Amino acid sequence: MIAFDQVSKSYDGVSRVIDNISFEVLKGEILVLLGSSGCGKSTTLKMINRLIDPTSGTIYLNGKDIRKQNPVKLRRSIGYVFQGIGLFPHLSVQENVSIVPRMLGWPSHQIHKRCRELLELVRLPPENYAQRFPDELSGGQQQRVAVARALASDPAFLLMDEPFGALDAITRDSLQQEFLDLKQRFAKTVVFVTHDIVEALILGDRIAILHEGRLEQVATGKEILQQPATPFVRDLFAKSVNRLKALKDTF
Ligand SMILES: Nc1ncnc2c1ncn2[C@@H]1O[C@H](COP(=O)(O)OP(=O)(O)O)[C@@H](O)[C@H]1O
Numbered sequence: 001m002i003a004f005d006q007v008s009k010s011y012d013g014v015s016r017v018i019d020n021i022s023f024e025v026l027k028g029e030i031l032v033l034l035g036s037s038g039c040g041k042s043t044t045l046k047m048i049n050r051l052i053d054p055t056s057g058t059i060y061l062n063g064k065d066i067r068k069q070n071p072v073k074l075r076r077s078i079g080y081v082f083q084g085i086g087l088f089p090h091l092s093v094q095e096n097v098s099i100v101p102r103m104l105g106w107p108s109h110q111i112h113k114r115c116r117e118l119l120e121l122v123r124l125p126p127e128n129y130a131q132r133f134p135d136e137l138s139g140g141q142q143q144r145v146a147v148a149r150a151l152a153s154d155p156a157f158l159l160m161d162e163p164f165g166a167l168d169a170i171t172r173d174s175l176q177q178e179f180l181d182l183k184q185r186f187a188k189t190v191v192f193v194t195h196d197i198v199e200a201l202i203l204g205d206r207i208a209i210l211h212e213g214r215l216e217q218v219a220t221g222k223e224i225l226q227q228p229a230t231p232f233v234r235d236l237f238a239k240s241v242n243r244l245k246a247l248k249d250t251f
C-alpha cells in the first residue's frame, strides 16, 4: 500500500506545486492520477521513489515512512516507466531490460532467462527482438520494452508516467488492453499517470484527479461520473462523456 499524508512540494520555496495532498493506493489496485499538463502528476510520482523529496508531509510504503528506508532498496521494490520512453538508445532490447537485474548482481544465466520471459510477456518474441536497438522498433514496441524493463526485478509497485501518451490511438488501445491482461496476472500495486480521461476510465480501479497541485476527488470512475465532488470534476468528465455519447449516437 502507498499512502500520502498531507504532502506538499515547492520547488522555489514560494509557490506550492503540490498542495497538501492525502490519498492511498490500495494493494493490488491501479490508481490513475489524472490531470492536465503541469498540474503536478510527475512530481507526485517521483516523490514515491524519492527522486524528489516532499517539502512537507509524509509518504508511506506498506506503512513505513519512505524517508526511513534506504533509497536504493526502496527503488528496487518499485518499477518505474518514465514519461517519454526513456530506453537507452545505445543498448539493445535485451540490455535495456537487464539493467536492474544487472545492478542487483543476478548471475547472467538468470538475467538471460528473466529477459526472455519478460519479452515473451510483452509479446516481443526474444528471438526476433532481443538483439535489436530501440530505433529499430515502433513506438508501441519501444513502450512494451519499457514496461518489460520496469517489471524486470518483479517489483511489488509499479509507477507509470504517461506510458502510452506518445502513441497513436490504435496502438494505445491495444497496449491498454494488454496492460490490463498483464495486471490481472500479476496483481501489482500501480500508480498510472495520464491526462487522458478515457484512459483513466478504462484502466483505473480508482481515479485521483489532480488540479493545480490539489486533489479534487479520489473515487471509482462510476462514482465520479455519478457524483463529481467539485464543479471542476463535473465539467472535466461531462465534456468527455458528451463526446462519447455523441459518437455512440452517430453509429
Ligand atoms: N525540477 C523542477 N524545478 C522547478 N519546477 C519544476 C520542476 N519540475 C517540475 N516543475 C514545475 O512543477 C509543476 C508541475 O510539474 P509536473 O509535476 O512535471 O507536472 P505534470 O507531470 O502534471 O505535467 C510545473 O509547473 C513544472 O514547471
Ligand SMILES: [Mg+2]
Pocket (backbone or CB within 6 Å): 041, 042, 043, 083, 161
Ligand atoms: Mg509529467
